[in-house]
Amino acid sequence: MIMTHPGLPLYWAYAIGMMMLLLGGLTMALKPAKHSTSRTISLAKLPLLGGLFRFLVKYTWPLLLLKVVFSALFITVITAGLWGTPIVERNLATTLTWNLWWTGIIIAIVFSGSAWCAVCPWDNIASWLVNHSIWRRSNSNSRLQLKLPNSLRSLWPASLLFIGFTWLELGIGIVASPYATAMLALLMLILATTTLALFEDKAFCRYICPVGRTVGAYSQLSPIALRPIDSEICRKCKTLECFHGSDNIAPCPTKIVMGRLQENTYCTSCGNCTQSCPSSNVSWQLRSPSSEAIKEAKPHLDEAFFLLILLSLTLFHGLTMLDYWEGYLSTMAQMINDSGQLIISFSIGLAVTLMLPIFIYCLALGLTQGLLKKHLKELVTTPSFSKLFSGFSFVSLPLAFSYHIAHNLTHFVRESSDWISLLANPLGTGAEPLSMMEKHMRHMEMMVSENTLFVMQGAVIAMGFIIAMLVIRHRGQRLFAAQGIALLPMILFAALVTGFNLWMLVQPMTMRM
Amino acid sequence: MNKMTITTPILSALLLCTVTLFSSLTYAHHVLGRPSYSLNEDSNTPPSMAIETQIGEYFVTYMVFPAFPKPNEPGRVNIYATRIDNGAMLDQAITFTVRDDTFWGESIGGATEPEVIGQQHIDDGVYRQGFLFKSRGSYIIRAYFEKNGEPYELDFPLQVGAASPVGPIGAAVGFIFFLLLMINIVQRKRIARTKIQQGHTA
Structure with a gap:
């Protein structure tokens, strides 16, 4: 028996329809907009919470702890998918991946911008495997650092993979298969590791990852983003640690200079810039969700x-x-x-x-x-x-x-x-269908x-x-x-x-x- | 004499415990009074894997012998189906088919079409379908019948032969290990070449 959720009441549709008419008319009638900059609030400067935000972005271990937690969950998902029950609703692989992560990640962008990319287990596990380092800048020669072919230097790989994801999710129905969910997770891990080992920078995050690019695109409308606290400090900066990295901290994986950052598309919120900046001038900022929309x-x-x-x-x-x-x-x-x-x-x-x-x-x-x-x-x-x-x-x-x-x-x-039962029994051993x-x-x-x-x-x-x-x-x-x-x-x-x-x-x- | 009478029961108890412990590890030689070496797929009470389920208006017991068949080893599926309301036996032809159970094969159509292995009528209250798989793999055996215009499909997974020793995790770890090893070798050669070139220049 297929169960359905009731839809939005019709009066909401009428109300929004009226608003659309009004706004459409206003958009045509209003005179050309003057160049304006939207107001921003640096979270590091807030009276009470400021200290907490400064602490979180300055030190490595809080982020490292989150990376370890998400990676552990990812490994549990693979384990549950491969060896757990095939009952979809009793297996952590399918419930965590499709009910919580795939749904929640979009909603989370509103509150945390592109922060997901910072704790993404695909990239983190790949980095640990390839760089042989947990958090410090790696000097190992374990990467070939090849240039990514020009044909792949676009968002077409991510677009095609996203279409492929949708086809697998809705057409093939991997949502209803813990095993296939685990296989997809493994496949993405292999893709991330291979790309990191072969090519320079983080080509996987920048060009290939459909989730990262979706998060990046949507985070342009997020009211929260990593930005300089004082743009004047960035303007005078000659060393650009945010771009080049420091002795311990790796450079920006997507080659962004924080002082010139206008759009959130390629910022993965990895925190390298916040930790390498000698002036501690990078932190989370509150802004209008439309601030990037009115850019040119x-x-x-x-x-x-x-x-x-x-x-x-x-x-x-x-x-x-x-x-x-x-x-x-x-x-x-x-x-x-x-x-x-x-x-x-x-x-x-x-x-x-x-x-x-x-x-x-x-x-x-x-x-x-x-x-x-x-x-x-x-x-x-x-x-x-x-x-x-x-x-x-x-x-x-x-x-x-x-x-x-x-x-x-x-x-x-x-x-x-x-969730309590699922976390207590992630493989769904002995569980009955709902x-x-x-x-x-x-x-x-x-x-x-x-x-x-x-x-x-x-x-x-x-x-x-x-x-x-x-x-x-x-x-x-x-x-x-x-x-x-x-x-x-x-x-x-x-x-x-x-x-x-x-x-x-x-x-x-x-x-x- | 007295000493003997005290130690004998203790020793006997210990011996009994030991015998019981070890005897529980040996496999049953007889299954319901019949020597196990005389059992095959046509026996009435063979060791098997069975499921009981309820589908539509029927209680169904589905049994496969042997539980883990090997390639080229004959096996059999038994089905008993009775109505839930009055216990009457199903008396209807059942068609048995088999298909590949690999996820990608099943979903994308990489697998061959389901193959009909036979159509069986009730025989002494049981539907019996024999099978013989020539190659190792994961299969789904489906029993299909129609009653009162309603289709009934019963799927039963069957692993023939041992599952692949290199699972997805093994393949993934192997691939990553091989990749990192190769890159390490290439990088070492690169560094050595650079050092030699620098030596020549100096």
């Missing part, structure tokens, strides 16, 4: 595609958990004579869902280009399609992130597991009340649209001198995606396990 930087084409693929895959995740999905699969299978696990029908659905949002985005860009030609006339050269493509691609980020959080909140709040009564109990016992969940989901979706409007207004005006009616196609694109997201949230959603 244009992503490269591969980065732009990654953002759009992220949006498509997020929508696809939602789609596959609706009642309609089964009907689609069945119809498609009948049309193409697919049978068994309907993997071909699923793959077609995935391909279409991947391409459709990108196609609609391109259509909106085409209209924007046409309107710009008409309005700018001979005054300014009309921007090329590829420039528009990368310039506006950031708009998909808040739309994807907001839906991803809203969707995951349902899983997270409604699908809690009996009875119908237990399933119903889990369904009913929510982490927060249903209304609180709806408020959070509604607020997150509304926030996503607000940031999307800020992106369209600021980037449109600064990068392409687009204003007024010229912004309409992109506003419609954002409204269409948000409308679709709301529609999905209103539908009942299938319970994962």
Whole structure:
């Protein structure tokens, strides 16, 4: 019996719809935005908590302790997956990986930015194995330090792996197999170790890891990030320890100079800069979630595609958990004579869902280009399609992130597991499958009340649209001198995606396990 | 004489304990009164692996002999099915199929299509299906029947021969060890070459 969670009440959809109309109109009507810098608060400067944050970023052992804890959990997941019970809900491998980590990591970005990458067991275990050092800068010759081939120096490897992950998760169903979950974990560990041993810097984190790149992309909208406490100290700095490292601390794994850091995309929050800076000038900072949205930087084409693929895959995740999905699969299978696990029908659905949002985005860009030609006339050269493509691609980020959080909140709040029993018996030895009564109990016992969940989901979706409007207004005006009616196609694109997201949230959603 | 009478029972008790302890380690020579060497897949009470389950309207007992068959060794599946409500026996043809149980083979279709190993009718209250696997591997035997328009599928995992000695962990550790070793050798050669070149330049 498939159990479903109730969807968002319809009045939320109407309320957000009204807000979208109002905001869309305002975005077109308002005059060009002046260059402004958003306010920030350095957590190291807070009266009471400041000392704690300074301590946490300065010393190595708190982070090392966290790394050891997460690595131990990772090894337990592999052990449970390979040798534990095949009962999905009783095995720590599947519950911890898919119910807690895969759902919680997206929500955690809101509170901790890209901090997950700092404790990521894939990279940490690989580093310990390859560098032969627990935390100090390694001088060993255990790495070949080859240059990564140019063809791989983009986000395409991460994009393809992310599509592959989605296919394995939703199509093949590794979510329902502890063994396959453990195999995937091992595979990622091998990939991280091989890349670290062969290539210079951290090519795996920078170009290949789909989780790291997703966290990096979303963390641009996080209200917390690692930044200089005093930018003047960074401006005067000549030694750049944050980039080169120090005697004991390794250099920045993704080659970032903290003083010039504008976007959070490639910061892995590893803490090397906080520990190597001789002035202790790097710490966590609170900022507006839209502070990077109103910046003018244009992503490269591969980065732009990654953002759009992220949006498509997020929508696809939602789609596959609706009642309609089964009907689609069945119809498609009948049309193409697919049978068994309907993997071909699923793959077609995935391909279409991947391409459709990108196609609609391109259509909106085409209209924007046409309107710009008409309005700018001979005054300014009309921007090329590829420039528009990368310039506006950031708009998909808040739309994807907001839906991803809203969707995951349902899983997270409604699908809690009996963690004490799971940790006491991670392999699920002798455990019985969940009875119908237990399933119903889990369904009913929510982490927060249903209304609180709806408020959070509604607020997150509304926030996503607000940031999307800020992106369209600021980037449109600064990068392409687009204003007024010229912004309409992109506003419609954002409204269409948000409308679709709301529609999905209103539908009942299938319970994962 | 008195001394003898005190020590004899103690020694006897110790001897009895020893015999009991060691005898529990020996394997049963007889299974329900029948010499074990005369047992095979056609015996009425062979040592086997069995499961009892409830599916739809039936209680099903599923038994495989031997529990861990080897390649080219004949085996047998027995099924007993009775209605939950009145205990009446199932009297319906059951089709037995076998398929590869490796995760990737099963999901992606790398494995061959399920192979029908036979269709059996009830015989003295039992459905008996013989099998013989030529190669080692993990398989799923499925018993399929339909009753009152409802399909019933019973899957039973079967390991034929010993499982692969190099599991995923062994392969992963082996690969990483080999990789790091190779890199270490290459790096040592590189350093030696650099030193020689520096020596020549100096």
